[in-house]
Amino acid sequence: YEPRPYIVALNESLIEEARLKASTFRNSVDGNTPAWLDGPPASDIEALAQYWVDEYDWSTTQVEINANFSHFYTTVPPPSENYTEPVDLHFIHQRSSRDDAIPILFLHGWPSTSLEWGKVIPSLINPESSTDPAFHVVAPDFPGFGFSPDFTGSRENVTRAEYATIFTDLMSQLKYDRFLLYSTDLGFAVANSLIVDYADRVINHISDFYYIFPTDEDHARLEANLTTPEESTYILASDDFFGYHSGYSAIHRTLPLALAYTLNDSPIGFLAWYYHLADVVSDRPFSPHDVVTNTLLLWIPGVYGNIRSYKELFGVFIPDENYTVPTSVLQFGGTQHYPALEGLTFAPLDWVERTANVTYFSRCATGGHFPAETVPDVVVGHIRNVAAG
Known part of the structure; x- marks a missing residue:
């Protein structure tokens, strides 16, 4: 296989x-429901639909x-007996x-694609100062996201281990033996x-979602x-999110196909579904252009392919062992x-150290869930700091 x-x-x-559907x-x-109590305001969705029809190109x-970017397509071998x-x-x-x-290998989530990293890539590959570290950036779309097609076989036994092998095999194709993650x-x-499975390949694991x-x-x-x-604030915020704001994830990881029929048939319905979560976890609004673009990047390949990833990944994103790889928490x-x-997002440092070998820790009051898009210069600065040791 060659890219x-x-x-x-x-x-x-x-x-x-x-x-036309929009x-x-x-x-x-x-x-008379208060804004955002039951979902995104109808006036927001009406305005976004009108923008899609009249202005979006x-x-x-x-x-x-x-x-703006160098795009590639490749095939990686079957990752395991499970797939x-x-x-x-x-x-x-x-x-x-x-x-x-x-x-450096970037791994996105939902509702995102490889383009989540678009604002950090230029500064990473070509820093203005020769004393700043430079990077070769690899940013894949997960299967069923963006421009990657969905898995072609049964996903019944796919786990996070298969995804890890897929993306490590990609780095091997590119002849990158060791890399930042x-x-x-x-x-x-x-x-x-x-x-865990490829610990010797990872120089440092940087995460803005530990x-x-x-x-x-x-x-x-x-x-x-x-x-x-600090602990009290974190526990109460966590309980509030998973008690009142995570219904989307429960549906994604239980009956994704049943939901996908509706979301596939209505681009604006899917936009509203995406927009609600994205706006809840962000600290600033997205432009109408970005909302429609991000919607399309998940709607075009078929919604089922990307929301189904919750069935494979959501229940196991909790750190579940003591990791030895150096870890940078943003x-x-x-x-x-x-x-x-x-x-x-402010897990206490000593909680993070329950499972992580923390070598770098930073906390910023702003940026929200998509810092690579909202505060890209800050993210680039942290990546450089980690790489510089």
Whole structure:
């Protein structure tokens, strides 16, 4: 298997079908419900639908995607006995001109694609200062996301271990024996397998989503007023998110196909589904252009292919053993609509050290769940710090 150059060229008829469906979208009436209590405001969805119909231009976006990044397509061997079919992948491979550049593999989550890293790639490959480290960036789309097709065989027995093997095999094809690993969201679940099964390949695991679930003992300490203020804030924010804001994940990991029929049939319905989660966990609004583009990148390959990944990865993104690979934890705070979620991303350092070999730790008040998009310069700075040791 050999990687080959790839030009992004989505089916124009499917793009037009999405626009036409958006033009006949039947909005919901949210009545007197407070904004964001039951979902995104109907006025937001109406405005986004109108923007998609009247202003959005995929052709211009596609030209920019092709011009700004080096795209490739490859096939990796069957990852294990659990999944015995070859796997096709799209990935961005942006090489630095520097001989001392360090390979770095980026793993995204849902609702994201390889383009989540678009704002950090240029500074990583070509730093302005010769004293800053440079990087060869590899950013794949997970199967069923973006420009990677879905798995072709049965996914019934696919686990995070198969994903880890798939992406490690990709790095092997590119002749990168050792590399930095950056994970977020569901990519963190994959990373937790990769740093065990291929620990000798990973220089350092950097994650902006090192999530620690509070244990029964932690909750008991909270009830007994024995937790620190930092711990209390984190436990309460975690309980609030998983009690009131994670319904999407429960459906994704139980009945993804049943949901996908509806979301595939209505691009605006899927936009609303995506927009709600993205806006809840971000600390600032996305532009209408980015909302529609990100929706398309998950809708075009078929919604089932990407939301089904929760069935394989969501239940195992919790760190479940003591990792020896050097680990860099980046925490970014901020929320727009739900004050109770403040602190959700701020797991106490000593909690992180329950499982991680922490060699670098940073906490930033802003940035939200998508820091590579909202505060890219900050993310680049941390990656450089980690690489510099």
